[in-house]
Amino acid sequence: MSDALSPSTPPDGALIRLRDVQKTYRSRRGEAIVAVQDVALDIRDKEFVTLVGPSGCGKSTLLMMVSGLILSSAGTIEFDGAAVRAPHPDVGLVFQNAVLMPWRTVLQNVLLPIEILRRDMTAHRRQARDLLARVGLAGFEHATPRELSGGMQQRVAICRALIHDPRVLLMDEPFAALDAMTREELGMELQRLWGDHKKTVLFVTHSIPEAVLLADRVVAMTARPGRIAEVVPVNLPRPRTAEMAYSDVFQECSERIRRHIFAQRRPAERGEAGP
């Protein structure tokens, strides 16, 4: 990882590059609050990266900055070689809540990005049906979101994020509102979709097991100001299975991440400092 962080030598296929990224908010009393500081990270094309850290470590802020919805206060964020200064439709967003529109049917919800991007509706309608079928929602195309369970709603949200075939999926604690079983199920489904569609995924979670099980690399962050403590590669074969949680590699990775998160008051632990 250390050579990948040197700006002069971009790694092969780095799709998203963050350099010295900082985000400062102004509180109501006028004080500056540093949410994210000195973040340098390269995300390769088709890589699955999870961001894990305690609440308030700025991981969601980081995700929003990559999407272009929030601008960084300092530093640069590049997407496919171009600086991110505004939203760009080459991302698919998934939030903690499914955020489906209750006035639209499931199919209409999935097709929302196509409508907004003014792409060919008839061609994508088939694709939307295929996507829904892939996540086990065939036959629910004309249901309303209210008729679906939380897990089903989140599946629809994932289909919506994929329908316009973006290169990147940005997922902000997508399974946090779900029960443990649905969560595991959806994690496996997401892995399958990622394998088939070959997207680059940036996935925020505060569950260490989830982060390790899904990721190629886990970015462990510390709280206030949010910094990268360490980037932990997960050397487990694909496809991952729930049983891998008992493997030594998994335990070792989890332990490393856990140490960073619970030792956040020692700033010397920053393993990702610049050159």
Add this chain to the structure above:
Amino acid sequence: MSGASGPEAGRVPAWIWPVASLAGMIALWQAALAVIPVPTWLLPSPISIVKATWAWYPQLPAHTLATLGATLAGYGLAIAVGVPVAVLIVTSRFLEQTVYPILLVFQSVPKVAVAPILLVWVGYGQLPKILIVFLVCFFPIVIGAATGLNSAPPEMLNLVRSLCATRGQVFLKVRFPSAMPHLFVGLKVAITLAVIGAVIGEFVGSNQGLGYIIVVSMSQVNTSLAFGAMTLLAVLSIALFYAVEWIERLAVPWSRPENPVV
């Protein structure tokens, strides 16, 4: 209902109860006046109200239509102006800070006080009535629409913005649909006020409408007819309210009527 029976045992339709209680109240009213001698000009009995109203039957439809026409015209005007104003308020922080206080000042002016002035400005007839209805309906509609337009979930807005949606698309696909439940709260408050506004207009200066009938009948101490006109106004108001609620159910099927307003 016998003790062991389930919820299905009653089998009395829900509308029975309000109808029965209303009928009971009218019967009690009639019975009480048979016992207590109150002159008809002071408090007419239900039967004398029906008689007096029936005597005026040929004229009443035209007057009812005049009130209904002014109510709907003013209400429609308030929607046509109020919703765009709400859009402006929501779109621009500057407009919110400048237009909103003005609206508040106008809303604080009692509309009954404005009515005679309007008469001087626009003259006699339907137009002052329409304007008063417009004035009383405008504020709740603007508030309902503005609250609704602001109620779109931030994540939903972020979602469409991440797709580079235009401002028009944001309004069309997110803000307007999410505004509907709030807008209808304002529309329902406004429709009940609308009839009152029309009557105020008819009190002040008109030769048409149910409010005019009340003024004329009271000047002739025909209290029974005044009560009849009042009853018609109440029926009109309730009918209009349910009409708006019916439109809401068609237009906003995703908003469940589990929390009825008003």
